[in-house]
Amino acid sequence: MAPNPTYYKALWHNCKMCKIHYMSDDPHLRAYLCDDCWNKVPHVIVAKPKVKKQMNKKEEEWTTYDYLLYIWACLIVISFTVGYMLLT
Numbered sequence: 001m002a003p004n005p006t007y008y009k010a011l012w013h014n015c016k017m018c019k020i021h022y023m024s025d026d027p028h029l030r031a032y033l034c035d036d037c038w039n040k041v042p043h044v045i046v047a048k049p050k051v052k053k054q055m056n057k058k059e060e061e062w063t064t065y066d067y068l069l070y071i072w073a074c075l076i077v078i079s080f081t082v083g084y085m086l087l088t
């Protein structure tokens, strides 16, 4: 038999609402409220975030038309640049 048995520190807290003395290991989990007050206060239920469904394939992948448009835009920019350099 151990000479000094282990004691558990009693964690007493004062309820923020009714000032009652209560015991809890994790008072912060219930905003320092006793069980009665905790059950009295309204709890906000977080709605489940809406998960975006699969994205449109058009947004993910480039079609042939997109590539052609991109090349066309590049050609315009290059032609403007070369034209400007030639004229000056």
Ligand SMILES: [Zn+2]
Pocket (backbone or CB within 6 Å): 015, 016, 017, 018, 019, 020, 033, 034, 035, 036, 037, 038
């Ligand atoms: Zn209370």
